[in-house]
Amino acid sequence: MTRDEIISVLGPVDEAVIADIAATDGTVQELREALAWIAADEVLVNEGRPLPTARVATLIELLQGPDEEE
Template identity: 40%
Template structure:
């Protein structure tokens, strides 16, 4: 197995999301998502706001899982 998919660390997740509840970070860690996947999920949530749930199409299962965690916690990218 290659090192292409290294799971994100708690500090990487916090750097992407900003101040975030430890439970949310733990939930994301359990998905095994990489930092890139967490970033993608976060960015797709912003697209969801603009175009609805179609932003989920083409996302990996991990990205969709992270999006669901972020949605449940009501974490969204900052506007402006």
């Protein structure tokens, strides 16, 4: 993904986040899927959607940031 593609999906974000996301070699579709899982994971599971792929899971982790409990 390019910087512009990432910003088109996420809006303005920190350059470090952009670099981390770009380094995953993910696609725009995978980034959108990660956002969908963040927004409504229970709904997607209840709909019978397959669990996120490894790359989508990585994007989810990057978008959610570090756990507050850590």
